Amino acid sequence: MKILQSTLLLLLFVPLVKPAPPSQQNTDNFEEILFTRHYEDQYLDGKNIKKKESMITPDEKSLQLQKDESSTSLPLKKENDEMPTCLLCVCLSGSVYCEEVDIEVVPPLPKESAYLYARFNKIKKLTAKDFAEIPNLRRLDFTGNLIEDIEDSTFSKLSLLEELTLAENQLLKLPVLPPKLTLFNAKYNKIKSRGIKANTFKFNNITSITDDTFCKANDTRYIRNRIEEIRLEGNPIALGKHPNSFICLKRLPVGSYF
Numbered sequence: 001m002k003i004l005q006s007t008l009l010l011l012l013f014v015p016l017v018k019p020a021p022p023s024q025q026n027t028d029n030f031e032e033i034l035f036t037r038h039y040e041d042q043y044l045d046g047k048n049i050k051k052k053e054s055m056i057t058p059d060e061k062s063l064q065l066q067k068d069e070s071s072t073s074l075p076l077k078k079e080n081d082e083m084p085t086c087l088l089c090v091c092l093s094g095s096v097y098c099e100e101v102d103i104e105v106v107p108p109l110p111k112e113s114a115y116l117y118a119r120f121n122k123i124k125k126l127t128a129k130d131f132a133e134i135p136n137l138r139r140l141d142f143t144g145n146l147i148e149d150i151e152d153s154t155f156s157k158l159s160l161l162e163e164l165t166l167a168e169n170q171l172l173k174l175p176v177l178p179p180k181l182t183l184f185n186a187k188y189n190k191i192k193s194r195g196i197k198a199n200t201f202k203f204n205n206i207t208s209i210t211d212d213t214f215c216k217a218n219d220t221r222y223i224r225n226r227i228e229e230i231r232l233e234g235n236p237i238a239l240g241k242h243p244n245s246f247i248c249l250k251r252l253p254v255g256s257y258f
Contacts, residue, residue, distance in 0.1 A: 085109060094136075106130040113137060114160075120144040128153040139163040143185075150175040171195075179203040193229045206235040208242075215248030222248045229254065 085091070085107040089098035094114040098107060103121045114136050123145040131137060137158050147169040155161060155178045163183040173195030177184065181203055211217040214224065232239065232255035240257035
């Protein structure tokens, strides 16, 4: 009887101390493993991303450095006084071409300039400062500008100037011209006889002219109505020997005929 009671008590007691199911313990461990792997993956991915960034960054910095170097190279050139003009115009072997760029004044020229072509712009005035430090100029062409005034000393220091073209401007008078000038063109201006000073053409040494100098050869119907007066006095030429040179003029040229 006592043995039966002990057995029953033992059977009742065993379920109360039954351990937790192994499935729950395995689940907890599995979640912990997953969390650990996820963390390690994120950590490794983060390291890889940083590694990639560190690999890319030098290239980007080098590109930026190259951009910075290229952007700073231009201002260094601009420090040269000649560069602004040669960026706007074309400078080539002593010649400067500033045609149709809408400049209103003569630009600073390279000191070695010998030829300046500034045709068809908006220049209104020429001054002595424009060419003060350019002593080697031999040819100037300002055709098709708006020049109304030229200071008398503008060409005074240009001892080598041989050709000067001021055609198609708004000039009312002419300045004193340099002594070595061999070609001068001031057609289509507003110059009148009182706008030509007595010493303007003192450099002339004209010894001969042709039948086509002022008129069209053998065309007596052609008349130059716009030419009011031609003065050739002071030149070693006998105008009487060249009568066909001025048959189209309204007035005979002033000068020696014998």
